[in-house]
Amino acid sequence: MSEIQDLQVRVAQALLEIGAVGFTPDEPVTFKSGMLSPVYVDNRKLPFHPKTWKIIIDGFRVILRELEISFDAIAGIEAAGIPHSAALGYALEIPSLFVRKAQKEHGKNKRVEGGDITGKQVLLIEDLVTTGGSSLDGVAALREDGATVTDCMAIVSYGFPLAADAFANANVSLHVLAPFDVIAEQAHALGYFDAATLDTINAWRQAPYDWKPGS
Helix, strand or coil: CCHHHHHHHHHHHHHHHCCCEEECCCCCEECCCCCEECEEECHHHHHHCHHHHHHHHHHHHHHHHHHCCCCCEEEEECCCCHHHHHHHHHHHCCCEEEECCCCCCCCCCCCEECCCCCCCEEEEEEEEECCCHHHHHHHHHHHHCCCECCEEEEEEECCCHHHHHHHHHCCCEEEEEEEHHHHHHHHHHCCCCCHHHHHHHHHHHHCCCCCCCCC
């Protein structure tokens, strides 16, 4: 097992241990997009569990080192991405900033807050990637402010094919600490659910908009 594969397993297990990932195939949650889901991820729990959060921040550092990703600044998407981008920036002593979901209606009407990124290579940090829409909207905002953005790092991605296509079309490489297939495999191995539930989760991941409870 490579260092990155070992990291993915450790992060998946750590998220499961603090209850940041849940499985509710019989009582699906509804995402903001209207998509029904048999699972949920709540990485907002991480700052409440500093030892686990350290695993996440150290994991980002491993990916950056192993893939030799270069950057001048780190950005997080409002609001869930900000704690992780700020913590990583602090750990690396690299400037960090954040991207608002919408332009302010007062002041300087900015979406990108923190400093001038004209001509800088900016690394985007996300807590969770679903369809990739909010992440790539943030990429567009950073590029509009003069930054170059070629890489995004996320704690978790559901691994939807439509998200992979969206990142590829935007010329952004997505690097994930715990792909959801790894989380699901670890959860099954550790007894969080049975094989039938694993099949349900995999079916949802392949066709998320078509999935219904019992399908």
